[in-house]
Amino acid sequence: MSGLLAGRRVLVTGVLLDSSIAFHTARLAQEEGAEVLLTGFGRLSLVERVARRLPKPAPVIELDVTDEEHLTRLPERIGEYTDGLDGIVHSIAFAPPDALGGTFLDTPWSSVATAVEVSAYSLKSLTRSCLPLFGPRGGSVVGLTFDSTVAWPAYDWMGVAKAALESTSRYLARDVGPRGVRCNLVAAGPIRTMAATSIPGFSRFRDIWAERAPLGWDVTDPEPTGRAVVALLSDWFPRTTGEVVHVDGGVHAMGA
Template identity: 50%
Template sequence: MMGILDGKTILVAGVFNESSIAFTTAAIAQEQGANVILTGFGRRRRLTEAVAKRLPVTAPVVEFDATEQDDVEALHDQLTPLCDRLDGVVHCISASYPTVVGEHFPTATWDDVSHSFRVSAYSFQSLVHGCDAFLAPGASVVGCTLDASVAWPVYGWAGVAKAAYESVNQYLALHLAPRNIRCNLVAAGPIDSYTMKAIDGIDTINGMWESRAPLTWDRSDSEPVAKTLIALLSDWLPATTGEVIHADGGFHAVAY
């Protein structure tokens, strides 16, 4: 039986451990027939290479540091021996310093805030730019966000960066559309990932999704979010671009 990504080559950025949305997305992509390539960077690349061996099929890892322009320019040469095209790109890259989240929002400095924008928003464009020559007509670019239409008390400037990320998604959708390349985001509920656990005060929202989401929510299970990303990578949503699709158990839709 063929999978919905059969024969496609997908680049997944942001895999650090098995609890991440990116890892689950990479695993399901392989199960659905895709050839998967991962990115890692610096000393953390060893973590990515280790976790790559826990996928159904060990995936190659290329270097990509979202804060290094040299890595953007070098991505083409790293991909050349691995594939002749990319049918999908998954962006799960996000980071903010503790000094810019939660109660630190009013006092955060630009130097610290700019890091959030570069890693959590601009890197979406830079990853796509690095992959551009490989993106095939009909390809799909996807990323993962936390709904930035409202202010989250614990998120601070990380939330503002996510709002910028969602705007970058719209502009990428505009500029990639003439090549029939789609660009969308999935707004996820909280998952117990490395990035989420690193947010100071994140424990204050424990139980919020679980009690309010109409479909219920399990923060230990990244599969519902990953499957939504997989659907967007497939050919089944050919007219959807510039969109933010919620995979949060319906939390965003209720007011109680």
């Protein structure tokens, strides 16, 4: 079997619909030779139905990243399908409605804590749970983020959570590097997924990218982001870790 990920075993989280970045990452990973497993939370029947739309049906494991029992049992559940892992894709984020939409000053700590735990701390939780499954050759953890170097309209505490995610990735890179495991993030431009369209004012992001992306940007096309994730999962970045790779048409580099 040929391909960038030939013979690799990859766990992809966060697949809900076939419009998601996670779904297209899983599809591309399979096309590049990987054995793919998915995790889902809540509507598992929906995730299982979407999994059947991949080039090869993929098993779905239930995972709530805030549930310690789920995390403890995850290696055992993965072991039902494969004997180890070479890569993890973290595509998990959530913020309660009152943490988004322009009410930054009024958001209670309980909502902020949820956003940070699910969207940032979970990168550590997931990696730590799966670390024993990486073999002597190590592997790669890749998470998805949204540029957190500036304050965006309506993004509010999710922006703070993404900043925490980026810092978490750097510390993970430090601590898992000696085991040969890399940890990087891909900062994607706005993609019209179910999660994105639940953000109040999402259309403003679309307008910003339409005006400022020197390479142009298609909010309906997750594939460029998925390709970057697959590349970081592969051996083509053997000494890159703690990095944030932007796939946003170049908006992050433009002043105005």
